[in-house]
Amino acid sequence: xxxxxxxxxxxAASEAAGEPRGEVRARAxxxxxxxxxxxxxSPLRRLPTALGAVLVVSALAxxxxxxxxxxxxxxxxxxTQAFAAEALAASPEQGAGGxxxxxxxxxxxxxxxxxxxxxxxxxYPDDPEMLMAAALLTRDVSEAVRLSxxxxxxxxxxxxxxxxxxxxxxxxxxxxxxxxxxxxxxxxEAVAEARREIAESGVPGALxxxxxxxxxxxxxxxxxxxxxxxxxxxxxxxxxxxxxRDEEALERWEEGALLPDVDSHSQEILAxxxxxxxxMGMSPFDALSSSLGHVWRFSGISTFxxxxxxxxYEGRLARLEGRPEEAVRWWMATIxxxxxxxxxxxxxxxxxxxTGMEGLGASPVWVWQRDSVTGIPGGPLLDGRLxxxxxxxxxxxxxxxxLDREIRDSRVRAVVHSMLAREYFRDQQALAVPxxxxxxxxxxxxxYAALLVVFLLVFVAVSLWARQKAxxxxxxxxxxxxxxxVLALAPVTAGFAITWFELxxxxxxxxxxxxxxxxxxxxxxxxxxxxxxxxxxxxRAEARLVxxxxxxxxxxxxxxLVLLAVLSLGLGLAARKAAAERAxxxxxxTEMDRVVRAMGAEWVEPEIPPDAWxxxxxxxxxx
Amino acid sequence: xxxxxxxxxxxxxxxAAEASLLAGLREHSPEACAELYDRFALSIHRFAATRxxxxxxxxxxxxxxTMAWVVRDIRRFNPRRSTLAAWVYGIARRRVMLEIxxxxxxxxxxxxxxxxxxxxxDLSDGLDVAKRTTARLEARRKVAALRGVLLKIEFEVLVLxxxxxxxxxxxxxxxxxxxxxxxxxxxxxxxxxxxxxxxxE
Numbered sequence: 120x121x122x123x124x125x126x127x128x129x130x131a132a133s134e135a136a137g138e139p140r141g142e143v144r145a146r147a148x149x150x151x152x153x154x155x156x157x158x159x160x161s162p163l164r165r166l167p168t169a170l171g172a173v174l175v176v177s178a179l180a181x182x183x184x185x186x187x188x189x190x191x192x193x194x195x196x197x198x199t200q201a202f203a204a205e206a207l208a209a210s211p212e213q214g215a216g217g218x219x220x221x222x223x224x225x226x227x228x229x230x231x232x233x234x235x236x237x238x239x240x241x242x243y244p245d246d247p248e249m250l251m252a253a254a255l256l257t258r259d260v261s262e263a264v265r266l267s268x269x270x271x272x273x274x275x276x277x278x279x280x281x282x283x284x285x286x287x288x289x290x291x292x293x294x295x296x297x298x299x300x301x302x303x304x305x306x307x308e309a310v311a312e313a314r315r316e317i318a319e320s321g322v323p324g325a326l327x328x329x330x331x332x333x334x335x336x337x338x339x340x341x342x343x344x345x346x347x348x349x350x351x352x353x354x355x356x357x358x359x360x361x362x363x364r365d366e367e368a369l370e371r372w373e374e375g376a377l378l379p380d381v382d383s384h385s386q387e388i389l390a391x392x393x394x395x396x397x398x399m400g401m402s403p404f405d406a407l408s409s410s411l412g413h414v415w416r417f418s419g420i421s422t423f424x425x426x427x428x429x430x431x432y433e434g435r436l437a438r439l440e441g442r443p444e445e446a447v448r449w450w451m452a453t454i455x456x457x458x459x460x461x462x463x464x465x466x467x468x469x470x471x472x473x474t475g476m477e478g479l480g481a482s483p484v485w486v487w488q489r490d491s492v493t494g495i496p497g498g499p500l501l502d503g504r505l506x507x508x509x510x511x512x513x514x515x516x517x518x519x520x521x522l523d524r525e526i527r528d529s530r531v532r533a534v535v536h537s538m539l540a541r542e543y544f545r546d547q548q549a550l551a552v553p554x555x556x557x558x559x560x561x562x563x564x565x566x567y568a569a570l571l572v573v574f575l576l577v578f579v580a581v582s583l584w585a586r587q588k589a590x591x592x593x594x595x596x597x598x599x600x601x602x603x604x605v606l607a608l609a610p611v612t613a614g615f616a617i618t619w620f621e622l623x624x625x626x627x628x629x630x631x632x633x634x635x636x637x638x639x640x641x642x643x644x645x646x647x648x649x650x651x652x653x654x655x656x657x658x659r660a661e662a663r664l665v666x667x668x669x670x671x672x673x674x675x676x677x678x679x680l681v682l683l684a685v686l687s688l689g690l691g692l693a694a695r696k697a698a699a700e701r702a703x704x705x706x707x708x709t710e711m712d713r714v715v716r717a718m719g720a721e722w723v724e725p726e727i728p729p730d731a732w733x734x735x736x737x738x739x740x741x742x
Numbered sequence: 743x744x745x746x747x748x749x750x751x752x753x754x755x756x757x758a759a760e761a762s763l764l765a766g767l768r769e770h771s772p773e774a775c776a777e778l779y780d781r782f783a784l785s786i787h788r789f790a791a792t793r794x795x796x797x798x799x800x801x802x803x804x805x806x807x808t809m810a811w812v813v814r815d816i817r818r819f820n821p822r823r824s825t826l827a828a829w830v831y832g833i834a835r836r837r838v839m840l841e842i843x844x845x846x847x848x849x850x851x852x853x854x855x856x857x858x859x860x861x862x863x864d865l866s867d868g869l870d871v872a873k874r875t876t877a878r879l880e881a882r883r884k885v886a887a888l889r890g891v892l893l894k895i896e897f898e899v900l901v902l903x904x905x906x907x908x909x910x911x912x913x914x915x916x917x918x919x920x921x922x923x924x925x926x927x928x929x930x931x932x933x934x935x936x937x938x939x940x941x942x943e
Contacts, residue, residue, distance in 0.1 A: 125904040151775035591836050
């Protein structure tokens, strides 16, 4: 029965269909041999696909380049510059300079350091700013001397002389006396131990006149160019002390303490370094960030601090040897030097160097002591207070209590300012705001790129087999695909918009993680789920739901990929532009101007905690 | 070429011969293309015409496009996943679906009512044109009636299985369903079709 039905049906179907005409065979054979469809596709039909592919590849290639920008490094660079000089000054072998400083350049600057001299000679042979910057960047000390000398010859500015002085200083061997160690001259055993260790270290205890002559000549020339600048004097004192010309060193130290300005030209050095690195190919923001990270090495501030230690030690020595007036002269000159440096500072490192110098000079009279038992809650001074220094009684007896009070109050104010400056470093808001826009743009550019990769993998996965069947299983039009693509990306884009407006000037927002990851997750799920839902409506009658879903994904995902590529690329480029603009804005004013502006009244009139000092000698600090 | 020969060609091609055919198709050799055409053209034409309500012109276009696509995509054919017949019918089926979609956008005279002018003029075999035309129209009405009572998928499975004589496994590969589903659909289709034909008779 069944066989008869089949035969009847087959007969009817054959009869109804007939046979193809003869010419059909020829046409079919021609098409088959040609190896393509009868109607070849127009090349223009491929253009949108090609453009989309170019966009996607460009976005994927740009993403790692964009991620390599080091905007978070700004915080690290500032913190490094602020505190590293102290660490360097604490090392006696590196008291003034040393080749080791050049050799310890960060890894990412090594290549630039190698190329800098040749680059500047080729492109900027007569630009003193570039010559100066190259001198400070190169790892070859003799090259640094030549380049900085060329800068001096072309401009003769104080900044060029400063760069020349820093370069020449590195040709002078180091020396070490107990004052550089440092050690209390009243502790004979400690002094003997220090002398022994210095001898064992091989670092000479004195400089030879021939070795010191070049740097002294440069410093003398520099001071003639800038007679009101005490910076060359501060360095000269260090070398005079190395030549054991102690009396002359004290006189020069006092002369320098009278001058109102202590300018190491670190601001100009920073600007020159950033400009050179940018010209050599670094992005402007990265150039500024790198410069902040390394410029402190050449600011001479560690030498100023070394001279301050000399003042402290020699004053103490004079006190012990019954030369009270000389002791006071050393300490007061050191305090004045520190105050002037704070007042004239253009960079934060200069300012903090000044507070450190003032602290050293005042430490025989007033000493900062960690006071864990009775810390001051609620104020900026959370970890200690001022107590009498070891020579407080002597000092008051010699110079009077008025000067003692003045030193005390100045010291407290300097400590408060130093704490505020450290808060400025640690305060994410203060640091993030300058590059906040770039950070947000870059962050979301990366998130869009990540989504791009995920969706690309999904597209490849659904296209691995039976593509044609999937494509023909759905009737979803391109308009519907566009709507689905845009809707699926709406959550992550909304997250970006909310983040942009919420972070604003604050730089901190607790909801950031929720909005960012929430938006990403919803977009990811939506891109997979919405085409599935659409498949219920759009699939052909004969098609399976899963096949129609794959077909929908194959239509929706390319649109989403192109949108993501455009967003990722666009935001990445916008981030670079924003960072470059911020770098330019950053250099438009000095760092201290920014600090004062950021801290506002808190800096100009700092709150002095009432319990900032105790009129007593410090107790043993309890652990 | 007679149907028996066609059936033998479709059903029983030895593996070596098929491998040779596939190799020739990859090279776009005229001989291989001719062999492919001779093997499948009539069946595909019948299948397409049945699905397209007897529209011979559209069925011929489906034949040409199917043959061209088969050769163009021959490198994607995997003999371990399906037979060559199932693969070719799958391509033909998609071309038919495209044609149906395209037709929905156009107004046309129903194919059942058409009689090709070429056929009326074709007297080479000496048969009575009127008798032949009548027989064809009658066959088309039967097929159309069957199409009217069956679901699209039932009609398709019935045609592939009973008319084109594909195995259940091949039908499953063509339409993208399981073999069990094919058996079930076929059983339902036959039952309905038998009831309809018995009713007519």
